[in-house]
Amino acid sequence: MTVQADDIDLMKRIHRHDQQAFRLLYQQYGKAAYSLAYRVLQNTTQAEEVTQDAFMKVWQQQTRWDPDKGQLRNWLLTITHFTAIDRLRRERRQPNLHPESIEDMEEMLSSRSDSLWQDDTVLRMLIQQLPAEQVALIDLAFFRGMSHSEIAAETRLPLGTVKTRLRSGLQRLRELWVETTKLPTLQS
Amino acid sequence: MSSTQQPQPVLNCDDLLELIPAYAFGLASPKEQQQVESGLTTCPEATAQLADYRRMQDDLRESVPQIEPPPALEDRLMAAIAAEPPARRRMPQVHRAWWAAAAAVVALVFSNVYWISRSSSAPPKAPDTNSHPILVQGDSSFVLTSSREIRWVRLPSAQKNTDATAVLMWNVESEIGLLYVRGFPPLSAGKTFQLWLTMGDAKLSAGTFQVDETGSGALLFNVTAPIDEYTWARITEEPEQGSSEPGEAVVVVGEL
Known part of the structure; x- marks a missing residue:
């Protein structure tokens, strides 16, 4: 069976309340989910709670996976990501990010690069090609779930500047990502 | 009816493409969201770019450092589901x-x-x-x-x-x-x-x-x-x- 067929079978069993299937789901994807939750929250206790909340949403069938729309792994990580962002917003705090300026933030992200990106990933390589200020803004938007105005307040940049730089950064990152993922040698 | 519920004029493809990054990352205003959703059917390039951003987001989620969760988390999760059977609508x-x-x-x-x-x-x-x-x-x-x-x-x-x-x-x-x-x-x-x-x-x-x-x-x-x-x-x-x-x-x- 392919991974997708295995995943479809696994989710069917979970819908039939098969606890062993649920354990298998966690064993396959729990580490990736926990790692993502930790990346967002920067706190082990909260990362555990968010990972548990995300998997409980699957068990309780609050949302259903559609194989037509993508892989089970990506769906689970999206649930985990949104659950972690919700947790951050609920607590109205930003973990370990209290820089005085955008420059401080750039320096912090640069110095902590190893703890923010997995080695040898395409995205890490691509991110390093962007200006540090754009990386900082993308990080706040994607991994902290901040709005334009929240980012402007956090970085003390004008709102218009945040919008322009973030758009440029995302457009450039997409261009680099598309170019790279079309190269067979880098796809693996 | 609030202003955000008014139909928005359909943007041309170039203007739509400018909004796609913010839309894909959940940063667009309600008005911009409506403009994007109205215009996607007339701008295939925007639809393609949006799909690129979605896949790129999947890659971003996979690009974080991998950390082993505490072993006790699996046991807690299994205890939680045992105590709470799946709820159905x-x-x-x-x-x-x-x-x-x-x-x-x-x-x-x-x-x-x-x-x-x-x-x-x-x-x-x-x-x-x-x-x-x-x-x-x-x-x-x-x-x-x-x-x-x-x-x-x-x-x-x-x-x-x-x-x-x-x-x-x-x-x-x-x-x-x-x-x-x-x-x-x-x-x-x-x-x-x-x-x-x-x-x-x-x-x-x-x-x-x-x-x-x-x-x-x-x-x-x-x-x-x-x-x-x-x-x-x-x-x-x-x-x-x-x-x-x-x-x-x-x-x-x-x-x-």
Whole structure:
């Protein structure tokens, strides 16, 4: 069976309340989910709670996976990501990010690069090609779930500047990502 | 009506492309979201870029350093599910009247469907003593058991500016379900509506139906597996004899 067929079978069993299937789901994807939750929250206790909340949403069938729309792994990580962002917003705090300026933030992200990106990933390589200020803004938007105005307040940049730089950064990152993922040698 | 609900002018493709990054990352304002959603059908490049951003986001989520979770987390999670069986969507109290109306429409739409309450003197099949009304169409029957065992889902319109909606109802672990639709557009000559259920990669036809002059209609359908096992439902407009695969003209679509 392919991974997708295995995943479809696994989710069917979970819908039939098969606890062993649920354990298998966690064993396959729990580490990736926990790692993502930790990346967002920067706190082990909260990362555990968010990972548990995300998997409980699957068990309780609050949302259903559609194989037509993508892989089970990506769906689970999206649930985990949104659950972690919700947790951050609920607590109205930003973990370990209290820089005085955008420059401080750039320096912090640069110095902590190893703890923010997995080695040898395409995205890490691509991110390093962007200006540090754009990386900082993308990080706040994607991994902290901040709005334009929240980012402007956090970085003390004008709102218009945040919008322009973030758009440029995302457009450039997409261009680099598309170019790279079309190269067979880098796809693996 | 607030200003955010007013229809927004459709942007040209270049302007739309400028909004796609913010839209993809959840940063667009409500007005911008509406503009993007209205314009996507006319700008294939925007649709393609949006798909790129979605895949790139998947990669971003995979690019974080991998950390082993505490071993105790698995045990806590398993204890949590053991204490809380999976909750399924149940028919809330507020929907019972609506359900009754839907069932009544079924009786009106289908000449060979009979709506028989428990007080009826001559049900075609002996209902369970705990059962509620029963619907019969040909060899199929749909019996409302207790509300705890009824599942239902609303399928929203797949198109802008239409009121089309549908509700699917079925009993737990049953292969027989009831579809009720309203606000559907009138059918062109030689056309019919067709219900599809998705299981894995397969989209299976669950039957065809017509609607009346008010756009209301119903279908009692019988499929090969328990409806619980299907993941999505959609209704498309198809040639009168029905199709073997769903076409592009989707009226409503939703997750089960």
